[in-house]
Amino acid sequence: MKIGAGIVSIMGVMLLISSAFAGIDAPFPSTGEGETEDSITLSIDFSEPKITYEKGYALITYTDDDMSYLSEEGAPLMPYKTEVLTFPLGTKITDVVVELKGQYTLTLSQKVAPAPAPLPANMQHVHREIWEGGIYQSTGRYPGEWATHTISIGREGDRQVVILSIQMYPVQYAPQENMLHCIGGATIRVSYEVNPSPLPATDAYDLVIIAPEKFSGALAPLITHKESYGIATKLVTLEEIYSGTYFSVQGRDDAEKVKYFIKDAIEEWGIEYVMLVGGRHGGIMEEKWWCPVRYSYLDDGSDEDHFLCDLYFSDIYKYEEGQPVFDDWDSNGNGVFGEWGWRGKDVIDMYPDVYVGRLPCRNTYEVGVMVEKIITYETTASGQSWSKKFVGVGGDTYPDQGDLSYYEGERATEAAFNYLDGFQAEFLWTSTGALTSADDIIQAINEGCGFLHFSGHGNPMSWANHPPEDGDTWIGIDETQFVKLKNKGMYPVCIVGGCHNNQFNISLLNLLDIKNIKTTYYKSTWGPECWGWWLTRKTDGGTIATIANTGYGYGTPGAECLESKGRYMELQFFRSYSEGKDMLGETHASGLTYFLNKFPPLTNQVDSKIVEQWVLFGDPSLKIGGY
Template sequence: GLQPLVEHKNSHNVDTILVTLDEIYNGNYFSVQGRDDAEKIKYFIKDAIEQWGVKYVMLVGGRHGGVATEKWWCPVRYSNLDDGSDERQFLTDLYFSDIYKYDNGNATFEDWDSNGNGVFAEWKMMSKDMLDMYPDVYVGRLACRNNYEVQKMVEKIITYETTTKNQQWFKRFVGIAGDTYPDDSDPYYEGELATEAAFNYLDGFEADYVWTSNGKLSGEDDIINAISQGAGFLHFSGHGNPMSWATHPPKDDSVWIGIDVTKFPKFSNDGMYPVCIVGGCHNSQFNVSVLNLLKLKNLKTIYYHSTWSPESWGWWMTRKFGGGSIATIANTGYGYGEPGEDCLEVRGRYMELQFFRSYAEGKDMLGETHASGLSYYMNKFPPMDDRIDCKIVQQWELLGDPSLKIGGY
């Protein structure tokens, strides 16, 4: 279980306590409040901040079945923001991170339901919840589906934090990208520009640009080989769905080059795990399940969107045994980007870069690196002013340990 991780964290002066859902629901520590399980956990986190001074919260547990109604080892919150697509809901763990709203300087509980109608994070034609959205505690999730995955993630995190320091492989940055929005009149290869801009934030690293334009990205083997050498940071910028990530060669939108989850067993970077940042739709839509194929009415949609993947791309990348990443930050819903000249200044690619900006400023605890990136984005693009910006922030999911020391101890 998680006990070895608790002991490891405590040995590095990150005071850690393991709390079970039953202990929360039974009021073992604090009195129980909340309309549903997710809200009970959020109130618990508020109490833990105020009574224990908690800075990091790691939610452990993903989906474990259920067809008509999903079943979760650890509860989730769906945002009810309607962006005009066919996606009426998407997962957001930011809900568990944004504990307070401020009313004339007074901090009160932020329930993400300002109109009180029981529909959380709502933004529809007629109704809109006004949300604070700024993180108050650093949250990440291990979306484990069974005890074996828990055990393997614990081993991975301990290995990373105890063996990474001063290793040459950590100083590698791998950028995997191409021409995200090919157009004859558009000279910009958006994904490649994003990975280059990310690398430019890093000091003392060397870059391996696996791009379609430089010939280093012509197929999945190029991705497998680049990752298998190990890296401190791995940045994909392109397109995705829950099973795969892909991009285009320059000015050719008919050709897709990328990698899907069936190839992940080939990653051989054992003990050399990067933090992985992914620009693309749905790569961390961690509610996907083979059981979705049983919803036969929607079969075409489910198949097209690959929501029948046994596990999402981002989580699979993270929990891959003997390789893959140590953590993955990616979207739970549709990604958004701007083609052309301004591609790095707005939307999803701007968000991708804020992580690297935060790290460059010396924020090397993963949850803080992630959360301060969210704050930088919101400072520039207030989320209550634009529903796409709002969604970009809510769906930027950290699958990993928020108390991870990037680069190890």
């Protein structure tokens, strides 16, 4: 179902930019070939901040609904507003100039509250620490700038775009004076050059399936099915990639060779979707994989300094002087990818450029199961009452933290449902007594649903949450209970808030690593397969796709939980779907983009990790709700 892109016209510039924000007062250049220069002016106004005092600290709030907060642990909790502009690929941002309006000061009677540590959703009791970092002893202001911006390459629908994300800080805190320096607004002038797209217009294929030769036969029916619905599909084996059958081979290891191949396929074939097929197949001291994986070495200060990251295969380009350049995720060249820790920091783009999903199949049988489920779903789900049902499963995620009357998992599932028009909801909440055991979850799934949303805690083999204000009781479902799922032909798309539910490197073979046996047992990495994949590849039941974390998930307790961290990420999938994005890979990737727009890349380690580990198990070209 390819549509030739061609060179984006200036009318395309107008449509792209005007869809990103309102209130622009700037002329647009006339249509013409080659380089064209112009600028856009944004005018932003801020109300006066509201200062309240709680638990010995000052809290700064605004009436603006779209205000976000810097959340660097131990640093002052400061508000900011984001404006996002998108331009056609090839646009060069030449300057961003900010002029401040209406500066004034406010004196505080107490210090600005520090940002607390985010809480992992890892089935462990964790106390939320609040402490004052070094900024409170500094003589400068925080943040040190009134505005910052990032320029990235991403994807919008069927085209690559340049994304300019601008963060405006309406207040700066001077800790030694205990004073706020405020502005009433700002005028932002963005200068840019419009150039023809550097990528050729081509539309040979929509979907590329990358798999080992061993799985080719089992995938053949899926290719036929996709073609019958207008999805131009190409199966490329890993053996063909490594031998240079289609494009010259580049890359230091197998994962980088696959990523370079995806880049070539975007530029030569015009692909939008990539399905990686293959999970782990053995290895004790060194893992073996049917399809390559990449670990991101972002160290967030927890006990895991690396984690599985399929975003690596989706983030193909970075922005350099108006041009899309291959992003190898190793900007310092030391062979450690996605690095952010004491050893160094790689500068990476992070925005998805192609829609990627993985079927981490460990054998041909699992490939066959998934092919049958995808075909059944896309050909039978449309028009069925079950496909318009939402099941939300949650409880009191942080029963001893924040506002004790606020049940985070329940509020998250309710907020997710509010994005869905024309759906019926069933909420399995601990506070209402609708969630008392795994049997409640199993019954709801067996009755059929289109979306299934878990919001709580997890590990590689289970998911659970708490009854109200009862941190000692866990109610959920683990892998051993999946045998009871009998929802044949009624497979939901599943979103999971919690830790490690999609950690697809776990294996029974990990028990043979005697040196690390205690860690293996404690972290539940000794199961046959991870929770999210087992749920997805379940024969005659389970889900059609599962989106969850490969590492620690994080959240914020209390009323703020929906505005940041993991709960915010969960909701972006449903926001994306509500906007009409019903191809699974685009729905997933748009959610990542929305998160990055609000919490820019490489500004906070936990926020960046939340994006990098949010992995899709499923067909990225899946039509949600069927044809």
